[in-house]
Amino acid sequence: MNRLVLFFVLSSFPFLMCSAQLPSGSTAPNFIITDVNGEVHNLYEILDSGKSVLLDLFAVWCGPCWTFAEMGVFEDFNETYGNSIVAIAVEADPSTPADYLDGGGNSIGDWTELIGYSLANDDFIGDDYQLSFYPTIYLICPDRTVNQIGQTSPQGGYWNVPSLAQEVFQYTCESIEGVNGNIQSYNSELNFCGQEKIEPIVSISNSGSEVITSCTVETIFDGEVISSTDWNGFLPYLATEQVVLDEISGSLLNVTFNIYVDGDVLESDNSISVQFIPSLQSHGFVNVEVNTDFYPSQTSWEIKNSSNQVVAFMSYEGEDSGGGPNAGAELNHSVTLEQDCYTFKVMDSEGNGQPSFSAPGYTQAGSVLVTDANGLELMSISGDWGSMQSVDFEVSLGLEIDDDLHSSLYLFPNPASLNSALKFKLPDSNKLFIKVVNLMGQTVFFRKEILSAGEHEIQFPIAQWSPGVYHVTTFLGNESYCNRLVIID
Template identity: 30%
Template sequence: MKHIYMLFAVLAISSTALAQLPSGSIAPDFTATDINGTEWNLYDLLDEGNTVILDFSATWCGPCWNYALGGTLEDMYSTFGPEGTGDLYVFYLESDDSTTDADLNGTGTATTGDWVSITNFPIIDNASNIFDSYSNTYYPTIYTVCPDGTENATTGEMEYSLVESGQTTFEGHVAAAFQNCANSITGAAPLMTYNGETSSCGGGEWMASTSVSNLGSDDVTEMVFAVELNGAAQTDVTWSGVLSNGGNETIDLGSYNEIGTFDYSLVSVNGASWNADGTAAIVGSTEATSYVQVRITTDNWPEETGWTIESASGMYIDGIATGSLAGSNDTEFTWDVALDLNECYVFTMIDTYGDGLYASQWGDYADGVASIVSMDGMDEVGVVLDYNGASGVEFGELVAGMEVTSVTGITENDLTSSVNVFPNPFSDNTTLSFSAAEAGQASVVVYNLIGEKVIEMNLGNIAAGTQSLQLNFSSLEAGIYLVNLTAGNETSTLRVTNVQ
């Protein structure tokens, strides 16, 4: 994360600093007046059963402005706020007290634009005291505070916990506000997630669809979707049926041949207007061999980086979870991946902060690079993806399509080809075996599918040759996990299933 410290003089005279409040912490209460003169108390809103989103930003903060322009929090407020279902409040807290009213209105010297005109929810200025009470260290910091509080056994007062929801999508904020929080939405409340194809294999037809869950108290009986492809309107899609609270339905949004940007909007629910948007990037496919290398040189924030390769049907093939490279700043990694002939795959690289590997914009840091290279043994025979953070290109997701058109060999003594987990699936315990080409340090880290580290094993300095060790999942829930093995300079990630 990019830490933007406001009070340099304070840091210069203080040797200690509070850590930012982690998810699950109790949200400090506050009372503040917005720029229109309305006074707000956080706990009063929570006592009334509202979820509250707190957006700590600064008028000069570029990532804050870019996220605001996307309109995600504005859509949350208009859909679920006082003029919508009445279940949620959003606040913009301008947390750098050195900024001015002119900066808020886009005419000052420390501003990225007119914040007042693009923000439809309350703006609280001079909120550095609230920023500090949450021990924040960077902008933007976005929290969701849940109304399902607990009573303090000592004071008898209610306390409410928070989660750092961050710069997520509309769907991500809805999940944080109404799934993570025990707060149902009044009326019908469909939540969309794109689950269609994201690549056109060999330039052929691709299918679009969205998964819709109803988080509201009323049944959804009709939905109308407006669809655009590269800005051109397509035929509206109408669905009818019964989607009850907690139910899920996949909606077919049509088939297409053109690649590019696919936008879909839920414009009507049960005959009433609705405002929810989604976007999917549809990529073409570059020819690749059956053996490719994923190469990434991390920047100063490697914990933000992750990647996956999935088949055209969405089956997971390989990847690493975000967080798994933590501590490996400015480090080159190579992963070997075997693919099937005449199949198409989608590579997705993730940066949780949204700035890609463009680290030099934050100071004297080296930019990262990423590539996918088709291999034949030790020889490079083609390039699928070539990205350099020094180009200034930022991303939250970087997507590339591949179509395997030829079979090539993989090098001997390759770590990826020698790693095996058996049995898989398993119940509580399984065995990881691999062959190390040379002696060196080795470690195993296991992540769940949301990137949390659940097992960590430092194997120390291992000898060259075949290695075997037991993995114990008995303390973990049944589910899918990613086992990340590092031996020397090689890394391999396997997908395993604990069925208990």
């Protein structure tokens, strides 16, 4: 019992080391570190721009460090005020390699998945800041003074966004007198498809002492203002507001949003740059390969078009307790799509994807692979992928059907009982891809080769197949053809 009590007490407090902590009010030593995304952070350059820095010094094996990060207060604060401050988490234990951030060695877990703001490893920062326990959390003000603020606020309880904002902008660091409007985040879609328009939404805030009642948000491309939106309202100290801007074309790719307020005293947080991402260009024939785990009924997928209509959907049979006809199966589904913009979404009702060891004998993780006729990989996921994964794509290939070729491509005999063949004539040499799928979504025949010009006949081994309906999909170059084959006794 005494051991349990001692363990609980130790695990509830920061891990201690034998050294003196850097006193609050000291001048912060400069550091230049590169985070896991390759971005370089120079402390003094950040401070000289007028921004404060929240510095979380932790160790990958430290339980209280993990608990604090799990609370997500720095994550939420960074989303709200991330253009006025810089939050950085640094693994400061020199005895742990940098790759332990991914969850290796004695790490509690994958820190790169847990922490969404700047994350780095540095073996020297602990000595520079006279680190004496993990986690140590510093607030470094623009005047370069450093203050140890810990995991809890002076008002009691762990930090939250409002209490941390007051600490950063009012209590510890010198408050900004006057007007200081800023753009904190971009809150609209990043992906675009075809000629789609994007309606930008940005969050503005006020970290100055005076109320903002009006401002202008500019949309800038290639150094030129392409649109401006006037905002009028009431934005007091530390308040935020979302502003909907004029539609723009996603094909602009790189756009900057800038806020203009009369009398603004600080310009370093006035702008934010956004990069738009074009959708993948896909062939009109899409194949979905699902390898199920022990709980197939938890997994389903759908494809929606630009009108938000479901054009394809699949769920799987299984028992609530696991097992069933689709458990541990490889299932293939072929979908032919018209020219449009689409979203493929796969869902898991349990929220843990398709993990390995889902039941005795099921040691391989389930997976979902989505490809088009040209082999383009639209999605490839496996294991614990959470409750939902999605990908946007645009069908722009394989849409034109050669009427002469289509009329010469046929299955005979059909219906069939002993044999059946696909017959066609090619005017030129071309790449052939044939796939036959049963009504369970299982691929029973597959063939891929280069064919010369002339007449061709592909025999199917239907004697090995059960009676029923089969879908035969043929690709010749960038064109696709679908036939229905019926096998009878």
